Amino acid sequence: MSPSRPSRPRVVVVGTGRLGGALALALAAKRWHVRVLARSEEGRRRALELGLKPATDADVAQARVCLLCVPDKSVSPVAEELKPRLARGAALVHCAGALSLEALGPPRGRVLGSFHPLVAVSDPRDSLAGNSVAISTRSRWLRDALERMAKDVGLRALRVPEKKRAAYHAGAVLSAGGVVAALSAAVEAFRAAGISEEDALAALLPLTRSALRGVEARGLSAGYTGPIARGDSGVVAAHLAALPPESVAVYQPLSRRGLELVGHRLPPEARAALEALLD
Numbered sequence: 001m002s003p004s005r006p007s008r009p010r011v012v013v014v015g016t017g018r019l020g021g022a023l024a025l026a027l028a029a030k031r032w033h034v035r036v037l038a039r040s041e042e043g044r045r046r047a048l049e050l051g052l053k054p055a056t057d058a059d060v061a062q063a064r065v066c067l068l069c070v071p072d073k074s075v076s077p078v079a080e081e082l083k084p085r086l087a088r089g090a091a092l093v094h095c096a097g098a099l100s101l102e103a104l105g106p107p108r109g110r111v112l113g114s115f116h117p118l119v120a121v122s123d124p125r126d127s128l129a130g131n132s133v134a135i136s137t138r139s140r141w142l143r144d145a146l147e148r149m150a151k152d153v154g155l156r157a158l159r160v161p162e163k164k165r166a167a168y169h170a171g172a173v174l175s176a177g178g179v180v181a182a183l184s185a186a187v188e189a190f191r192a193a194g195i196s197e198e199d200a201l202a203a204l205l206p207l208t209r210s211a212l213r214g215v216e217a218r219g220l221s222a223g224y225t226g227p228i229a230r231g232d233s234g235v236v237a238a239h240l241a242a243l244p245p246e247s248v249a250v251y252q253p254l255s256r257r258g259l260e261l262v263g264h265r266l267p268p269e270a271r272a273a274l275e276a277l278l279d
């Protein structure tokens with residue numbers, strides 16, 4: 001990397017909300033030169049309370065990387081608004097998992113990128129460490145800088161080919177919101193057994209965590225447990241009979257998916273019985 005492209009370039013974070021605040025705090029803690037740009041009085045007050053330094057016009061003009069931490073729908077207009085204020089060589093980077101680099105507008109010689117942390121940040125003081133971040137850019141120096149940024153704030157960098165972004169983002173959504181949606185079907189099944197949502201969540205969340213620990217320790221197939229993994233079609237038939245129809249609509253495709261994970265280990269007749277039930 002040339003001296004004009006330092007490994008820890010000057011950063012301006014636009015937006016002092018959940019992610020913008022968390023990223024700016026994490027970078028500042030690692031001694032990055034980071035300034036924040038807030039659009040409102042409320043945003044500026046929040047930044048000061050967090051101990052973040054506001055960006056002057058000179059900071060914006062001197063930034064090498066401009067991180068847009070604004071709502072997805074504002075990425076394009078905010079990028080257009082900022083372009084004339086940034087140096088020609090400065091990179092524009094958004095943090096939205098669902099958006100391609102096109103959201104930043106035509107490159108016209110400008111370096112573009114995306115830095116999408118795979119973490120649910122509900123407060124700027126949340127730590128990002130221990131999670132992953134998807135990085136997309138066609139620029140080698142920006143990729144190096146974003147990977148350095150990731151490493152410094154404790155994020156594991158994952159390179160995502162730009163053309164496959166929608167599939168990547170669908171996977172991310174399934175692993176977060178999809179798991180919560182599956183859990184809501186589990187709570188509904190407990191309700192059918194006369195158990196309140198509060199009691200259901202108190203019992204089910206530790207169970208979900210133990211299942212995730214199993215996957216962490218042994219991978220998807222060996223970490224998958226339950227009647228499908230045991231080849232027990234009698235239990236699955238009883239479940240299907242006991243559940244309300246809206247729960248069956250969730251239980252069936254998830255069970256078919258489970259059978260794909262473990263079917264190769266089951267006796268052929270047990271597998272066939274399960275396939276027939278879940279068809």
Ligand SMILES: NC(=O)c1ccc[n+]([C@@H]2O[C@H](COP(=O)([O-])OP(=O)(O)OC[C@H]3O[C@@H](n4cnc5c(N)ncnc54)[C@H](OP(=O)(O)O)[C@@H]3O)[C@@H](O)[C@H]2O)c1
Nearest residue numbers: 015016017018019039040043069070072074095096120121
């Ligand atoms: N939070 C997460 O878990 C998470 C995780 C991964 C990626 N992301 C991505 O990060 C981005 C920001 O999400 P967030 O959750 O941090 O949102 P947020 O908490 O709602 O914060 C958005 C920030 O953008 C500012 N803003 C809104 N419209 C603006 C505009 N037109 N011009 C300038 N600033 C504007 C807001 O200013 P005010 O303070 O004045 O309202 C606020 O500071 C999104 O692209 C999101 O997809 C978020």
